[in-house]
Amino acid sequence: MAKITLKDLSHSYLTKQSSDADWALKGVDINWEDGGAYALLGPSGCGKTTLLNIISGLLKPTKGEILFDDRDVTALNPVERDIAQIFQFPVIYDTMSVYDNLAFPLKNRGLSKTEIDAKVKEIGEMLELTSTLNNKAAGLTADGKQKISLGRGLVRSDVNVIMFDEPLTVIDPHLKWVLRSKLKELHQKINRTMIYVTHDQIEALTFADQVVVMHEGQIVQTGTPVELFEKPKHTFVGHFIGSPGMNILPCEIENGQINFEGKILPNNTSIKKLNFSKTQVGIRPEFINFSDEGIEVKIKRVSNTGRHKVIDTECSSGIIKILTNASAEIPSDNAHITFDQKYTYVYGDDWIIE
């Protein structure tokens, strides 16, 4: 059990770095509290697996330090760090039984037979594997196998952190939900620090208390699921979280106010800095309403998802998506829309202006 601190962590897979693009991680700083449930969220290639492998010790970072509590573990290997990691696809020892699979990490750490037996049975129970303990692991289904990989991490009482690298990728959709709830439940039961890497926002948002959103090797925002949804600090978070993502459209800043489509939008604060190469206004589809006045748009397409309607509208700056409930009346051709002032943000060079 440990608090995890990452200090200015950078990593490159190349021996010589000439440009910014050669870095897989660019100066990551994180403080994770002991016993928390965290998610690393981002698209493929954003550096989240690299970061995970650095925390577990499978990779040595090019620059920066990793602290578990206040101990510097940067130079230690995975065994010395006492971590557990669950991979994208189930990693099991085919020739061993389920029981031996779970006992393996304990055996390697020299525990006595009785200790191992008690621990394996406890974890087997927790993961509902008791009836299959004596079966060959290779004969199990994908979710059963993934439970074994998970079990090998949980069985050790000394782990500082349990890491999940997109663990539900190969699991059938209807079982994903079951396993995810199981993970959440386990987290509450054993109260260990857990880090969950995924590109699936639903997985991240349902699992974690704090979600770290990564983009091109950088952390763009850390926050609760609600914060990420209601106040994206970077246009990427706006795009990536939510379905459909945030509307982000070019705008002008005039006298500390937002000028969008020739109209001044009400804004919470007055905007000071002006030296950006681009300024954009961001508003989530959920916070746009039809009204009698406001921005003029043309309705292009309405798609009904069952519970919601997604309306694509067009104005001269581009497409604006609007989300309404399924029963809402939609104007037929031309309409006026207004933005909810509380959730309208301005982004300068992709970062929020506050």
Next chain:
Amino acid sequence: MNKTPNQKAWLFVIPVFALVAFNAVVPLMTVVNYSFQETFGSNVFQWEGTRWFKEILHSERFHASLGRQFIFTFIILLIQLPLGIAIALTMPKKGWGVPVCLILMSMPLLIPWNVVGAMWNIFALPDIGFLGNSLNSLGFDYNFTQQSGDAWFTTILMDVWHWTSLVVLLSYAGLNSIQPAYYQAAEIDGASRWDIFRYIELPKMKKVLTLAILLRFMDSFMIYTEPFVLTGGGPGNATNFLSLDLVKMALGQFDLGPAAAMSLIYFLIVLLMCWVFYSLMMKDEGRT
């Protein structure tokens, strides 16, 4: 789902059928035909029933060459498999070393069999061959043309040199298909190097190793050209393996009937052994 019967498909099978008939079925049936008859040439045949089979099965000469054949195959499998796996484990996984190793490993496999035999014959000659001469100057009394132990040693060494690469390449392919996550998980679980080999690498290589054993069994059990060129089955009958003996009987003595019966018994032994190997190694696969 209902399949619609389409008898036209048979048309497409006919060419393959004809081809297989001419290169396998017809020759094999000719051998079967010979095995029940006696001939003195001039296309005159006389029915002998199962006489040749009985004779071969009770012949000491056949027992001796079959015994030699089993011992030879057993020894080379015992050497080549562990050695092949060991070499594959030490080969680099990336970088410039990969192509270098692969080319080095493929080279013995690309050399024609009779050339291998000739090479080793010269290489091992006790007076002028590098191997033979070196061994003798080191104080060993080595002469593969006269001492049966030396002949066996040279034949086995030649086969190991020629064919271990096949096991290496197959094992290497098997090792390379193991996902890095398995090694990472083992590292996290605190597994020793031996554990990794025993619980990850070996089980994951099972299929390619089955293939390697089958191929090496069949090839070594039917070995002909290399020992023919190297020792000619000698000295005496020391390295007279089954196929060498068969050819001596069929072409040397022109005993076509007994030779045909021997070929069929030989063929059935190879088939039976392959089946036994395969079913033993694949025993667990059906259950998973």
